[in-house]
Amino acid sequence: MSTHRFAVNVTPKPGILDPQGRAVEGSLGHLGIEGVSAVRVGRRVELTVEATDEVAARAVAERLAAELLANPLIEAYAIESIAGASSTVAAGGPTR
Amino acid sequence: MSTHRFAVNVTPKPGILDPQGRAVEGSLGHLGIEGVSAVRVGRRVELTVEATDEVAARAVAERLAAELLANPLIEAYAIESIAGASSTVAAGGPTR
Numbered sequence: 001m002s003t004h005r006f007a008v009n010v011t012p013k014p015g016i017l018d019p020q021g022r023a024v025e026g027s028l029g030h031l032g033i034e035g036v037s038a039v040r041v042g043r044r045v046e047l048t049v050e051a052t053d054e055v056a057a058r059a060v061a062e063r064l065a066a067e068l069l070a071n072p073l074i075e076a077y078a079i080e081s082i083a084g085a086s087s088t089v090a091a092g093g094p095t096r
Numbered sequence: 097m098s099t100h101r102f103a104v105n106v107t108p109k110p111g112i113l114d115p116q117g118r119a120v121e122g123s124l125g126h127l128g129i130e131g132v133s134a135v136r137v138g139r140r141v142e143l144t145v146e147a148t149d150e151v152a153a154r155a156v157a158e159r160l161a162a163e164l165l166a167n168p169l170i171e172a173y174a175i176e177s178i179a180g181a182s183s184t185v186a187a188g189g190p191t192r
Contacts, residue, residue: 009140019183024141024164030162033156035146044105044140045120050131060129070122 003050004057007080008065011042016074045069046082054081102118103176104161107138112170132181141165142178182185 023031051090070077116137147153172176
C-alpha cells in the first residue's frame with residue numbers, strides 16, 4: 001500500500017452562471033485593481049488516498065470527484081497529483 | 097500588454113477546522129469508498145490578468161489573492177499559472 005495526495009479542482013462549466021465570479025469582479029473597483037477579467041470561482045479539494053499504487057489511488061480520487069465533489073451537470077473537474085503532505089503547507093506557494 | 101491566466105488556490109491553513117472536509121469524509125462510507133483521509137476543502141479562483149508582462153500580471157493576481165480571495169488569518173493561498181484561455185473559458189468565448 002502506498003499513500004498519494006491529490007487535489008480535485010472543480011470549476012463551473014463554460015456557459016454556467018458564476019455569481020461568485022461576478023461578485024469578485026464587482027469588488028475589483030473598490031480595491032483599485034485593473035485588468036482582471038473572466039473570473040471563475042470553483043472549489044479545490046485536497047485529499048490523501050491509500051491504495052496499492054498510484055493508478056488505483058487516482059481511480060479512487062476520480063470516483064470521489066465524479067460522485068460526490070462535482071455536479072456533472074454544471075461543473076467540470078480535474079485531478080492533480082500534489083507532492084508530499086499538501087500544497088497548503090508550502091510557504092510562498094509553488095513556483096510553476 | 098499581454099494576457100495571462102492564473103489560478104489562485106485557497107486552502108484552510110493546517111490546524112484550522114474544516115467542516116466541509118469533515119462532511120466529505122463523513123460521506124465516504126455511504127459511497128463505499130475506502131482509504132481516503134485528510135480531506136481539506138478550499139476554493140479555486142481562475143482569472144485573466146492583462147498587464148505589461150507576466151511578472152506584473154502575477155503581482156496583480158497576488159494582490160487580489162491577499163486582499164480579497166483569501167482570509168490570511170485562516171487560509172493559505174498559492175498562485176498557479178495556467179495555460180491559454182483556461183479550461184473554464186474554452187471554446188465559445190466568454191459566457192456572461
